[in-house]
Amino acid sequence: MASKINSKKIIVDGIPFDSKTEAKYYCRLKKLKEDGKIRHIECHPKYELQPACERYGRKYRPMYYIADFLVIQDDGQKIVIDIKGYGMEDAALKRKLFVYKYPDLELRWIAASNKYSETGWIDYDDLQKIRRKARNARERGLSMT
Numbered sequence: 001m002a003s004k005i006n007s008k009k010i011i012v013d014g015i016p017f018d019s020k021t022e023a024k025y026y027c028r029l030k031k032l033k034e035d036g037k038i039r040h041i042e043c044h045p046k047y048e049l050q051p052a053c054e055r056y057g058r059k060y061r062p063m064y065y066i067a068d069f070l071v072i073q074d075d076g077q078k079i080v081i082d083i084k085g086y087g088m089e090d091a092a093l094k095r096k097l098f099v100y101k102y103p104d105l106e107l108r109w110i111a112a113s114n115k116y117s118e119t120g121w122i123d124y125d126d127l128q129k130i131r132r133k134a135r136n137a138r139e140r141g142l143s144m145t
Helices: 020-034 089-101 123-137
Strands: 010-012 016-017 038-045 046-052 053-056 058-060 062-065 067-075 078-083 106-114 119-124
Touching: 010 020, 010 046, 016 020, 016 046, 020 067, 020 078, 020 106, 046 089, 046 106, 062 089, 089 106
Parallel strands: 078 106
Antiparallel strands: 010 016, 038 067, 046 062, 053 058, 067 078, 106 119
16 A cells, blocks of 8 residues: 555564654664663554544544654653654644643654754654745745854
């Protein structure tokens, strides 16, 4: 099945990933675990946002947020990570619902960027702000330094 954003599925360690970028981040997490910097990695954790229900004779299926990773740090802090190349409209809504329903979990959207990050990874929202600022500067005829 083809992805709606043309990413290619890939398998690493027997685990299917939706994109090469997601698989690359998994390899980064594995290295952090080997180095003792994180305690646990779970791939594709599933969180219920809304249970199934029935109203006026119509049945509605449950709604889930399926993240790319759940990472547990040495101090026990749980971080839910989603690798984003492009934020689909429904993803933003699901993020809001997740943040509301799971206040004890930190949700991070991460994007790959060698241009704007020394590690190759950057917060997705920060990257969008940088890109907007650069685009606005180009439109005004200014250069970014």
